[in-house]
Amino acid sequence: MALEEMDKRRLSGVDIIGRKKGLLVTPDLCIGCRGCQTACKEWNKLPGEGTVNRGTYENPPDLTPNLYNRIRFVETSTPDGLRWLFVSQRCMHCTDAGCIRVCPSPGALFRTPEGAVAFNKARCIGCKFCVAGCPFNIPRYDENDRISKCHLCSDRIANGLSPACAKTCPTGAISYGDRVDLIREARTSGYKAVYGEADLGGLGVLFAFREAPSFYGMPDKPSFSPTIGLWKGILKPLTIIGLAGAVAAAATHYVTVGPKEIDEGGDE
Amino acid sequence: MKKDLVQKTTGFERFNHLVLAASFSILFLTGLGFLYHTLSWINTMFFGVHNAKVIHEWAGVVFSISLILTFGNYLGESLRFSREDSAWISSLGGYFSRTAEPPPQGKLNAGQKIFYLLIVVGGGLAISLSGYMLWLFPSSRGNILFGHFLHNIAVLLFAVTVPLHIYLGTAANPGTFRVMTRGTVTRAWAKKHHGKWARDLGID
Ligand code: SF4
Ligand code: SF4
Ligand code: SF4
Numbered sequence: 015m016a017l018e019e020m021d022k023r024r025l026s027g028v029d030i031i032g033r034k035k036g037l038l039v040t041p042d043l044c045i046g047c048r049g050c051q052t053a054c055k056e057w058n059k060l061p062g063e064g065t066v067n068r069g070t071y072e073n074p075p076d077l078t079p080n081l082y083n084r085i086r087f088v089e090t091s092t093p094d095g096l097r098w099l100f101v102s103q104r105c106m107h108c109t110d111a112g113c114i115r116v117c118p119s120p121g122a123l124f125r126t127p128e129g130a131v132a133f134n135k136a137r138c139i140g141c142k143f144c145v146a147g148c149p150f151n152i153p154r155y156d157e158n159d160r161i162s163k164c165h166l167c168s169d170r171i172a173n174g175l176s177p178a179c180a181k182t183c184p185t186g187a188i189s190y191g192d193r194v195d196l197i198r199e200a201r202t203s204g205y206k207a208v209y210g211e212a213d214l215g216g217l218g219v220l221f222a223f224r225e226a227p228s229f230y231g232m233p234d235k236p237s238f239s240p241t242i243g244l245w246k247g248i249l250k251p252l253t254i255i256g257l258a259g260a261v262a263a264a265a266t267h268y269v270t271v272g273p274k275e276i277d278e279g280g281d282e
Numbered sequence: 283m284k285k286d287l288v289q290k291t292t293g294f295e296r297f298n299h300l301v302l303a304a305s306f307s308i309l310f311l312t313g314l315g316f317l318y319h320t321l322s323w324i325n326t327m328f329f330g331v332h333n334a335k336v337i338h339e340w341a342g343v344v345f346s347i348s349l350i351l352t353f354g355n356y357l358g359e360s361l362r363f364s365r366e367d368s369a370w371i372s373s374l375g376g377y378f379s380r381t382a383e384p385p386p387q388g389k390l391n392a393g394q395k396i397f398y399l400l401i402v403v404g405g406g407l408a409i410s411l412s413g414y415m416l417w418l419f420p421s422s423r424g425n426i427l428f429g430h431f432l433h434n435i436a437v438l439l440f441a442v443t444v445p446l447h448i449y450l451g452t453a454a455n456p457g458t459f460r461v462m463t464r465g466t467v468t469r470a471w472a473k474k475h476h477g478k479w480a481r482d483l484g485i486d
Binding site: 137139241274 | 316317318319322331332335376377378379380416420421423425426427428430431434435437438441442443444445446448449453454455456457468470471474475
């Protein structure tokens with residue numbers, strides 16, 4: 015259906031996948047310094063928040079409206095002993111982004127020319143549908159019920175700078191560049207499967223994992239709920255077809271079978 | 283009332299139908315603006331997307347109250363199925379032939395009963411309940427996913443049937459529109475469309 019097609023073309027990132035910018039996260043290189051958390055707050059002018067000691071170095075415990083990026087400290091015991099993994103958690107800038115698909119307010123979530131999924135609080139109507147649409151549980155809400163999340167430093171990358179988190183990372187665990195180059199780099203460094211290369215049309219944030227994604231606490235096959243596919247893929251086009259079909263059927267009936275005229279003469 | 287006119291609907295019934303139709307139209311238009319980004323200009327006309335959301339929510343409240351108020355007028359009659367109803371269905375209401383006439387019908391014919399039960403009550407309750415779920419409990423992921431799905435199934439039902447409902451109440455059946463505007467119909471109309479009801483009223 016034309017309307018659905020137009021929406022899809024405008025929303026999807028498929029046409030930009032070739033020139034899409036992205037980040038490559040390499041947990042092997044991460045030293046858990048959390049410079050990226052701080053640099054992100056600094057650039058985006060996000061206030062610090064008080065937390066309590068939970069008996070782990072991981073802090074804060076979850077993303078918040080004022081925390082777009084966080085290092086998860088994953089402790090896993092393996093036959094070779096304990097493994098301590100540092101994994102960045104933030105918006106993945108999905109090519110087929112569930113959040114954009116479900117958002118009812120055009121422009122509240124949008125794709126930048128570099129392929130990032132950015133947001134405009136002024137257009138967000140606070141419905142929170144995007145939370146349910148996101149396979150990674152990323153969007154958070156500020157005190158006015160407006161969306162807030164990592165936007166790949168869309169303001170910086172539009173001006174040729176690299177995102178604050180990547181720029182500050184001292185080890186290269188977060189690196190920024192053309193998505194295709196990042197994938198090639200990871201391959202050259204010996205990572206066979208790059209997480210996010212093909213998932214959801216290709217994630218903007220790629221991970222160089224040595225083990226299965228679940229080992230790092232990531233979904234092996236990230237996907238959004240099938241009801242979103244049914245809703246946007248089937249019900250949405252069917253609604254406009256049904257509406258047009260019903261109007262056409264009524265018009266056709268009128269000019270073929272015709273109305274039920276009343277023979278008024280017989281009654282008076 | 284003129285001598286040759288018969289009362290079919292009460293003033294309250296017509297007023298409530300108007301409220302239902304008006305709130306439905308507002309909901310349908312703003313809803314299309316939310317569903318199809320290509321049609322978001324509709325919500326610009328409803329004073330911008332933020333106001334359109336508030337209008338959609340409160341029009342939904344009006345719609346659901348009005349929906350409940352229709353129960354008293356049509357639910358009892360719609361649940362009574364009799365022989366004329368099966369005959370109406372097997373002749374497809376006489377709508378697909380210039381000659382076939384269904385047998386005399388009561389105050390509501392089988393098509394009206396089915397439309398009322400399945401679309402107005404079924405679809406109306408589904409869209410109202412899911413609407414309240416989406417509006418009042420947005421923090422639950424399951425709520426949003428299921429609520430959306432249900433909301434849109436109901437939208438599909440309405441998109442297909444409401445244009446037909448409007449057509450059947452206007453152009454397809456001359457003399458019918460006044461049932462919902464004036465409340466009265468001619469004796470000839472009553473005999474043609476609801477013969478059994480007319481007979482019960484003593485119209486020969
Ligand atoms: S909460 Fe805001 S950004 Fe999220 S889906 Fe609703 S309007 Fe879009
Ligand atoms: S990770 Fe979630 S919020 Fe980010 S683009 Fe994908 S669906 Fe949207
Ligand atoms: S890309 Fe920018 S907004 Fe996103 S986590 Fe890094 S610094 Fe924060």
